[in-house]
Amino acid sequence: MTRDEAEKTLVEAGTSEDADFPLLEAAIACAIHDYPSRDPAPVRLLASQAAKRLAERMGSEEPDEALAETLASDFRLNGDLLTYDDPGNTDIIDVAERRRGLSATLSVFYLDAARRVGIRAQGVDFPNHFMLRVDTSSGPVALDPFSEGRVVMPSELTRRALRAGLTPHVADRLDLLMAPVSDRQALIRLQNVQFSRSIRAADFSGAERCALRRALLDPDDHRPWLDVASAREKQGALSGALEALSRARLVGGQDERVHAGTVDRLRMRLN
Numbered sequence: 380m381t382r383d384e385a386e387k388t389l390v391e392a393g394t395s396e397d398a399d400f401p402l403l404e405a406a407i408a409c410a411i412h413d414y415p416s417r418d419p420a421p422v423r424l425l426a427s428q429a430a431k432r433l434a435e436r437m438g439s440e441e442p443d444e445a446l447a448e449t450l451a452s453d454f455r456l457n458g459d460l461l462t463y464d465d466p467g468n469t470d471i472i473d474v475a476e477r478r479r480g481l482s483a484t485l486s487v488f489y490l491d492a493a494r495r496v497g498i499r500a501q502g503v504d505f506p507n508h509f510m511l512r513v514d515t516s517s518g519p520v521a522l523d524p525f526s527e528g529r530v531v532m533p534s535e536l537t538r539r540a541l542r543a544g545l546t547p548h549v550a551d552r553l554d555l556l557m558a559p560v561s562d563r564q565a566l567i568r569l570q571n572v573q574f575s576r577s578i579r580a581a582d583f584s585g586a587e588r589c590a591l592r593r594a595l596l597d598p599d600d601h602r603p604w605l606d607v608a609s610a611r612e613k614q615g616a617l618s619g620a621l622e623a624l625s626r627a628r629l630v631g632g633q634d635e636r637v638h639a640g641t642v643d644r645l646r647m648r649l650n
Contacts, residue, residue: 380419385412389595392563402562403491409570409592410472413585422475429454429488430495442498443513443520446489447528454478456485458525469573483509483569485524490562501559502568505536506543509568512559521557567593574606586610594626601631 380388388408392401403426407419432453436445450456459468459479467473467480471487474480486502486509493500499514503521510531511522521531531539533553540550549555560568570593577586590606597603604627611620 380408380411380415380417382412382415385409385415386591386595389592393595393598397561397563400562402487402494402566405566405596406471406487406569409566410470412592413470413573413588417472419472422471425454425475426488426491429492433492433498434496437496437498441515441517442493442500443515443522443528443530446493446498446500446511446513446522450485450489450492450524451528454488456480456488456524457527458482458485464576466576469569469576481509481569481572482523482525483565483572486511486565487569489522489524489528490565502562502565503557504560504564504568505556506540506545508539509565512557519557563596567596570596578610583610583613587614599630601627601629604630 385408389405389412392405392408395401403422407422410422411417411419429449433445433449436449440448455478456474457479458481459465459477462468462479463481467477469481469484471480471484474484474488489511490500490502492498493513500522501512503510503512505521508523508525511524512519513522521536522528523531536553536556537550540556541547570589574586574589574593577583577589587607587610590603590610594600594603594607604623608620608623608627611617611623
């Protein structure tokens with residue numbers, strides 16, 4: 380798959396309904412878009428094998444236990460504690476090979492397997508750490524893919540929320556802490572992580588690609604185009620930055636005045 384083919388896949392994913400969002404294939408396209416001409420077959424094979432094993436466990440285990448045992452124990456998908464900042468931790472192809480990654484990347488395999496066997500599982504955009512919400516016979520539980528898929532108790536969720544800076548009256552609200560997000564937003568969260576890491580590393584070309592993927596995955600959100608413009612400006616691609624700002628203004632017309640000031644500044648630099 381080439382980068383252009385990956386972009387085409389992301390455009391198609393972006394126009395799909397949330398209920399039909401192709402999480403695994405879109406995640407593969409994101410990885411190929413970053414580093415083209417790699418073989419995604421190991422990702423698909425791992426996902427298929429994980430779903431088959433999960434289905435076998437479903438008859439005798441609760442959904443959260445079956446997910447954790449399958450993904451973390453049987454297929455050794457866990458968080459990378461030793462090389463946390465390794466770029467491969469956000470790349471689903473690398474994670475399939477290394478069996479280590481960030482929670483947001485590991486969650487793609489968890490969510491894909493759950494969808495295939497009928498488990499109700501959703502991403503939870505928890506502050507500073509992506510988790511899963513899994514429905515069980517006793518109610519929804521929070522699962523942490525980074526920590527061997529273990530269940531995170533409500534008291535720990537509150538402690539984590541307080542450490543992340545949430546106010547006490549919010550940190551005590553489990554309905555807010557465990558509010559689910561769509562598969563689309565789960566994948567966008569992963570692109571946000573990559574974008575932040577690229578910016579910190581002054582990899583503005585990589586940051587531009589991350590922002591572009593976000594724009595393609597959610598074509599109704601103008602904000603990714605602002606990040607595309609910023610990344611292009613940092614690379615000195617002023618015409619490209621102006622083009623991205625025009626796209627942002629087209630999508631989010633309500634912010635036209637804010638964008639106009641940036642457009643004028645870039646035009647002055649071009650002149």
